Amino acid sequence: MFYDTKLPAHLRHIKEEIEGYAHSFGLDFYETIFEVVDADDLNEIAAYGGFPTRYPHWSFGMAYEELKKGYDYGLSKIYEMVINNDPCYAYLMRCNHMVDQKLVMAHVYGHCDFFKNNAYFDHTNRKMMDKIANHGSRIRSYSERFGEDEVESFLDRCMSLDDLIDIHSTAIKRRNTTSRYDFAESHHEEAPVTRFKSKGYMDEYINPPHVLEAEEHQKKKTISPEYQFPEKREKDILLFLMEYAPLKAWQRDILSIVRDEAYYFTPQGQTKIINEGWASYWHSTIMTQKVLQPSEVIDYADHHSGTMATNGRRLNPYKLGIELLRDIEDRWNKGKFGPEYENCDDLEKKRNWNQELGLGRKKLFEVRRVHNDITFIDAFLTPEFCVQNHLFSFNYAEQNGQYIIESREFEKVKQRLLFSLTNFGKPWIYVINGNHKNRGELLLQHEFNGIELKMNETKDTLVNIQALWSRPVHLETVVDGKLTLLSFDGQEHSKKPIGEIDDKKSVAKSR
Amino acid sequence: MGQKIERDMQRFRKIVRGKVKSNLSKYISRGEMIGKKGNDLVSIPLPSIEIPQFRYGNKGSGGVGVGDGDVGQPLTAPQGEEKGEAGDQEGGHILEVELSMEELAQILGEELQLPRIEPRGKKNIVTQKDKYSSIRNVGPESLRHFKRTFRRALRRQISAKTYNPDQPLVIPIREDKQYRSWKETPKPDSVACIIYMMDVSGSMTDEQKEIVRIEAFWIDTWIRAHYKGVDTIYIVHDAVAHEVDEHTFYHTRESGGTKISSAYEMANRIIDKRYSPAEWNIYAFHFSDGDNWGEDIPHCVELLEKTLLRKLNLFGYGQVESPYGSGEFFDYVEELLGEHENVIASKIPDREAILGSIKDFLGTGR
Numbered sequence: 001m002f003y004d005t006k007l008p009a010h011l012r013h014i015k016e017e018i019e020g021y022a023h024s025f026g027l028d029f030y031e032t033i034f035e036v037v038d039a040d041d042l043n044e045i046a047a048y049g050g051f052p053t054r055y056p057h058w059s060f061g062m063a064y065e066e067l068k069k070g071y072d073y074g075l076s077k078i079y080e081m082v083i084n085n086d087p088c089y090a091y092l093m094r095c096n097h098m099v100d101q102k103l104v105m106a107h108v109y110g111h112c113d114f115f116k117n118n119a120y121f122d123h124t125n126r127k128m129m130d131k132i133a134n135h136g137s138r139i140r141s142y143s144e145r146f147g148e149d150e151v152e153s154f155l156d157r158c159m160s161l162d163d164l165i166d167i168h169s170t171a172i173k174r175r176n177t178t179s180r181y182d183f184a185e186s187h188h189e190e191a192p193v194t195r196f197k198s199k200g201y202m203d204e205y206i207n208p209p210h211v212l213e214a215e216e217h218q219k220k221k222t223i224s225p226e227y228q229f230p231e232k233r234e235k236d237i238l239l240f241l242m243e244y245a246p247l248k249a250w251q252r253d254i255l256s257i258v259r260d261e262a263y264y265f266t267p268q269g270q271t272k273i274i275n276e277g278w279a280s281y282w283h284s285t286i287m288t289q290k291v292l293q294p295s296e297v298i299d300y301a302d303h304h305s306g307t308m309a310t311n312g313r314r315l316n317p318y319k320l321g322i323e324l325l326r327d328i329e330d331r332w333n334k335g336k337f338g339p340e341y342e343n344c345d346d347l348e349k350k351r352n353w354n355q356e357l358g359l360g361r362k363k364l365f366e367v368r369r370v371h372n373d374i375t376f377i378d379a380f381l382t383p384e385f386c387v388q389n390h391l392f393s394f395n396y397a398e399q400n401g402q403y404i405i406e407s408r409e410f411e412k413v414k415q416r417l418l419f420s421l422t423n424f425g426k427p428w429i430y431v432i433n434g435n436h437k438n439r440g441e442l443l444l445q446h447e448f449n450g451i452e453l454k455m456n457e458t459k460d461t462l463v464n465i466q467a468l469w470s471r472p473v474h475l476e477t478v479v480d481g482k483l484t485l486l487s488f489d490g491q492e493h494s495k496k497p498i499g500e501i502d503d504k505k506s507v508a509k510s511r
Numbered sequence: 512m513g514q515k516i517e518r519d520m521q522r523f524r525k526i527v528r529g530k531v532k533s534n535l536s537k538y539i540s541r542g543e544m545i546g547k548k549g550n551d552l553v554s555i556p557l558p559s560i561e562i563p564q565f566r567y568g569n570k571g572s573g574g575v576g577v578g579d580g581d582v583g584q585p586l587t588a589p590q591g592e593e594k595g596e597a598g599d600q601e602g603g604h605i606l607e608v609e610l611s612m613e614e615l616a617q618i619l620g621e622e623l624q625l626p627r628i629e630p631r632g633k634k635n636i637v638t639q640k641d642k643y644s645s646i647r648n649v650g651p652e653s654l655r656h657f658k659r660t661f662r663r664a665l666r667r668q669i670s671a672k673t674y675n676p677d678q679p680l681v682i683p684i685r686e687d688k689q690y691r692s693w694k695e696t697p698k699p700d701s702v703a704c705i706i707y708m709m710d711v712s713g714s715m716t717d718e719q720k721e722i723v724r725i726e727a728f729w730i731d732t733w734i735r736a737h738y739k740g741v742d743t744i745y746i747v748h749d750a751v752a753h754e755v756d757e758h759t760f761y762h763t764r765e766s767g768g769t770k771i772s773s774a775y776e777m778a779n780r781i782i783d784k785r786y787s788p789a790e791w792n793i794y795a796f797h798f799s800d801g802d803n804w805g806e807d808i809p810h811c812v813e814l815l816e817k818t819l820l821r822k823l824n825l826f827g828y829g830q831v832e833s834p835y836g837s838g839e840f841f842d843y844v845e846e847l848l849g850e851h852e853n854v855i856a857s858k859i860p861d862r863e864a865i866l867g868s869i870k871d872f873l874g875t876g877r
Contacts (some may be wrong), residue, residue, distance in 0.1 A: 044516040052515070061519030062560065152522075160562045313576040314587060394586055395573030402585040406573060417575040427565050451571040460563035487710055 001434050005035040011092070014102055014291075021290045022109040027282065028367065029112035030126070031087040034105070036094050041066040041076055041151050045091055049265065050083045051132040055139035055257070057155055063272045079307075080104040083116040084268070085124035099296040102202055103303060106286040110279030113368070118275070120267040120372050123170040128264055135257045153249055157464040158258040163426050164237035167266050174234070193219070199211060233430040233445065237465075239261070240431045245468045255468075269424055270372045277321015280307065284322070315391075322390060328359035328367060328380055381417070383410040393417075429475075440471045446477035453477055462488040526560065553815065581675040593772045616736035618643045619729060619869075626876030628737040641693040650690025659689040701779055703738040703792040703824075705731065706778050710799035712749040712769040719831040722859055724761050726829065729869050734794060742791075748774035750804075754781065771803045771840065779822075788822040795819070796872070801838035812843055816851075825853050827872045832860040 007015060015034060037045070047064035048054040071077055079100065079168040090108040092101055115121050125131055143151045166174065193215045198206040234240055240260040242252055268275070284304060292300055308319045331337055335355030344350050367376065386392075386408070389451070391415035395406040406412065419425070428447040436443040442465065446453060458475070466473040472489035476498065479486075487494045567674040579652070628708065646656060662685035674681070707727055709720075735741050745760035746752050752773040755763065766877040778795055786793055803811065820826055830846045844856040860863070 013559075047519075049515055056519055057521075058519055058523040059560075059562070061516060061521070061523035064516045064520055065523065110619055156562060160564055163564055217827050308578050313578040313580070315575055315577055319577075342589060390577050390579060391575055392577070392580065393575050396569045396571065397585070400568060400585070401569075403573070404585045405576075405580050405582050407582060413575055416573050420574045425567070427567055446565070451567040454566045454568040457563040461565050464563070477540070 003038075005037055007034050007036060007092075010098075011101060012399060014098075015105055018102065018105045018109065018200070018286060018291060021286050022106070022113070022282070025282070025285065026361075027109055027113040029088065029109060030085075031114050032090055032108065032112050033087050034090050034092055034108075036092045038094050039071055039077075040068070040083065042091055042093050044079050046081055051090075051129065053129075053133035053136045054137040055132075055155075056143070056153070057159075059159065067090065079303075080107055081110050082111045082115075083129065084121060084124060084126075084264075085129045088112040088115065089129065097299065099292075099299045100303060102291050102296075103283050103287055103300060106291065107279045107283035108288075112283035113282075114271070114278050117369055117437070118267070118271060118372075119370055120270050122265060124264050125260075132261070135261070139254060139257065142254065146250060149237065151250075151254070154254060155258070157253050157467055158238075158411050160461055160464040161238060161241075161468075162262045163424070164235075164429055165239075165262050165266070166234070166236035167263075167270065167423075169236055170177070170263065174232075174236075210424055229434050230431065233432050235428070235430050236382050237429065237431050241465075241468050244434050246470055247468065251468075267372075270374075272375045273317040273321040273324075273373045274368070274371055276318045277323075277325045280318050280322040281325045281364075313392075320389075324376070324380055324385065325364060325367070327382070327385055328366055331359055331360075331361040334362035335359075374418060376415055377414065377421065381410075381414055385415050386410050391417075418444070427451070434475075436474060439471070441472045441474060442466075444473065444475045446475060448478045452479060455479070458486065459493055462486060462493075466490055514819060523560075581635050616732050620736075625733065625763050625870070625873045628734065628873075628876055636649045639695050640698045642696050643691050643693050644696075645692040645694045647690050647692040648686075648688070650692060654691045654818055656691050660687055663687040663689065666702040677705050701738050701741040701792060702742075702790070703734060704742040704744065704782075704786045705734055706744040706781070706793070707748065707760065708746045708748065708751070708752075708774040708778060708795065708797040710769055710771070710774075710797075710802075711747045711763050712767060712800075712802070714769075714800050714802055714833045716833060719800065719833055720761060722831055722862060722865060723829070725862075726798075726859065726865050726869060727796070729865075730796060730827075730872060733869075733873050738792065739810070742786070744778075746774050746777050746781075748777070752777040769803050770797070770807045771797070771799065772810045772814055775811060775819055778821055779814065780817075792824045793822055794827070795823050796829065798829045798831060799840060800833040801830045801840040802833075803840045806842055808840065810838075812847070815844075815847060815854075820847075820851050820853060823853060825855065825872070825875065826851075828854070828856045829868055829872070830856070830858050832858070 011034070019032070029274065043064055045052050046067055047060045049060075054060065067078065073159065077093075079096070083089040088111075090112075092104055092107075094448065096104070115124075137157070193212050195212070196206050208234060229244075230240065230416045238255060241247075242255050242259070248256065268330065287300055287304075308316065310316045310319060333356075334343070334351050334353055335357040336350075337410075341353060344353075367380075371379065391413050393406045393413045394403045395416075396402075397404045406416075428449075430445045430447065431442065432445045433443040434440070444465070458477070462473055462475055466488045470490075474485055474487045476483065476485055478484065479495070482497050485496055485498050487496075580586075620627075646659065660683050661681060664681050664687040665674065667687060668681060669686075709715075709723055711720075731741075731743065743757070745755050745757055747755055747760060747763055748770070749767045750770045750773065754777065774797065782788065782793060815826070828841070830838060830841045832838065841856060841858065844854065845856045848856060853875075855872050855875065857868040859868045
């Protein structure tokens with residue numbers, strides 16, 4: 001940038017003030033550095049996912065074009081951008097009004113606190129700014145050495161697979177890390193048959209030949225001729241490909257970069273509702289209780305409600321998050337929880353329930369520490385909340401090819417909402433076998449739960465996996481209600497039915 | 512920072528253009544309408560490039576929304592709109608990539624390896640254009656040529672010995688002042704006239720008309736890229752011919768017999784009356800299913816040979832395939848090919864063939 005991005009004096013002043021309030025409310029965050037940039041630069045940074053030093057790829061250019069057109073035609077505008085890093089970086093738009101800058105700063109401290117304290121961010125690299133810059137320079141140097149087109153098309157393939165990671169593996173030990181290099185185990189298998197010590201003339205009786213033969217036969221049986229890996233099915237397909245696919249060193253490195261960044265960005269997708277809710281809760285608390293000048297009230301209210309507004313009938317994560325958090329605060333302030341409250345049948349009594357516990361704020365801090373969107377909704381979405389906020393579930397009606405309102409029942413709404421958040425609303429794909437048919441072919445499995453895959457994209461994704469794997473690739477999934485094996489062998493696609501779906505699955509489908 | 516993103520954006524655009532190029536045939540066949548906006552800008556609504564991933568299909572999918580509405584009521588925008596961050600899939604983003612008509616023509620040219628059209632000889636219209644390349648002694652102050660004025664003033668002062676180098680004060684007077692002025696310059700402009708003729712007899716179905724429409728659009732784009740002024744004439748015919756406007760051309764459905772000569776006579780009359788071949792580059796394209804009234808055929812051939820072909824840069828005959836037509840007219844036009852180099856005949860059985868046919872028509876560079 002050709003201009004000074006440091007906070008100018010008047011904003012620095014505000015920053016110190018707001019930071020002070022944030023601390024006094026108990027927010028805990030890494031040092032936060034604000035940069036003031038022009039709209040074009042903010043759009044650029046946003047297009048790169050917040051990292052100005054990201055590796056070059058056309059998809060960022062596409063994102064930029066969209067943001068830029070949105071801004072140029074006055075359709076959309078980015079207010080704020082925060083990076084989970086130590087120190088946290090936050091970007092302010094230079095041309096914003098003072099009251100907007102205040103609002104954004106207060107909002108940013110909410111995010112920074114969340115990044116630092118939420119359990120799902122624990123595994124993220126807090127020096128990501130540097131790491132991403134390293135990724136960028138590595139990919140740039142590969143482009144120079146192996147050709148831009150070559151590297152770009154490989155990146156395209158990797159990005160097609162970048163959701164095939166195991167988001168929970170950061171918290172669960174999925175496999176024994178030593179097993180891959182545990183050579184002793186295989187020696188053991190090659191051990192000779194059991195032979196007891198004996199004199200020559202007794203040998204025939206102590207070690208009868210037919211027993212030895214049977215044992216040898218048994219041993220051969222146990223060492224399966226069809227060597228199969230991985231031992232258990234694995235969801236981190238990117239890792240599997242990194243380990244077993246015949247890639248060149250630079251390709252493996254690019255794949256690892258894409259995977260690293262996917263794991264880094266995952267928690268932000270996992271906590272969209274609660275994170276935005278938390279930040280919005282704090283900007284509104286700090287602004288309305290501390291910072292706001294009388295002359296700024298109207299502008300503030302306008303922009304706050306703009307952020308919270310629902311666009312059409314689309315769920316706004318900011319709105320859902322802040323409302324749920326406020327609901328929790330209210331419930332824990334009044335003691336509206338626990339068996340006594342749950343089992344109370346008197347609606348009037350329930351409505352006016354107030355034990356004046358004042359535990360709300362404390363509960364909120366606990367919630368922000370341990371929850372992600374799924375557990376957050378699962379634990380705190382109440383029937384009363386659904387009614388108050390006019391939530392409904394919708395589904396796809398095949399007859400007219402439209403989405404229609406399905407239900408307003410709490411259970412249904414909650415189920416749909418949780419489903420859409422589970423695995424980011426993406427299908428579950430596992431790698432089952434890297435030596436399918438004992439021919440080094442790759443077998444993947446879609447864990448079917450009622451919704452079939454989009455066929456054209458699935459095929460193209462298979463093509464991309466095949467390109468990395470180099471041997472034929474198969475995917476078990478359900479097509480038109482039938483268990484089907486989709487294959488791509490590098491030349492052409494094929495599709496053939498396998499067996500029948502078991503009862504459990506068809507029940508799930510008919511539901 | 513110098514907008515590092517600029518590179519990525521250019522790359523993206525290149526891919527998008529590449530996409531237009533490599534899928535051009537598919538793209539044309541789909542018949543996506545391309546609107547001319549203003550003079551020469553079109554915007555192509557083109558889906559952003561979405562990298563394929565394993566995703567759920569529509570069937571059985573759903574999500575959660577907020578607001579009023581009864582159970583069973585359809586959501587206003589079914590695709591993607593309702594899918595917020597909590598939706599189960601991302602909506603399809605529509606990006607507008609703006610291509611100018613010239614770029615579009617260029618892409619077409621590259622893809623089909625078309626030769627540039629060489630405008631024929633003297634058929635240029637000369638227009639007068641004003642250019643500010645002259646100087647006068649009178650004129651408005653806003654057009655005063657400062658340098659010349661100053662130089663004249665300086666020269667006058669030196670010759671009058673009123674100029675003092677130690678105190679270099681130059682004051683122009685009325686006679687020193689010089690003004691920019693215009694000169695009329697003749698500028699050659701090559702102009703063209705395209706005559707589209709279409710058989711709208713009962714045997715032409717909507718599908719055939721759609722093919723004609725797509726083909727005419729691309730021919731138009733290409734020819735327009737090579738001439739300054741292009742006039743378009745539309746003629747429809749069954750047993751009689753009519754000159755119509757663009758909208759009617761693509762939307763009429765007549766019935767009845769076919770007399771191709773009626774259209775050729777009409778074209779001939781229009782050329783004689785309005786577009787002198789000495790001044791205009793004239794193109795004529797005739798689309799038909801090749802089913803003509805038997806006795807009319809010799810007359811058509813005669814008309815083409817004796818009068819029409821001499822006036823034209825290019826005569827293109829495109830024969831679409833209809834379930835009813837016999838398509839015999841094609842053979843008669845083909846006979847003319849040997850003797851006249853400005854005749855092109857091409858068959859367009861289906862949408863896939865459009866691209867090849869455009870190449871046939873425009874590949875001559877005439």
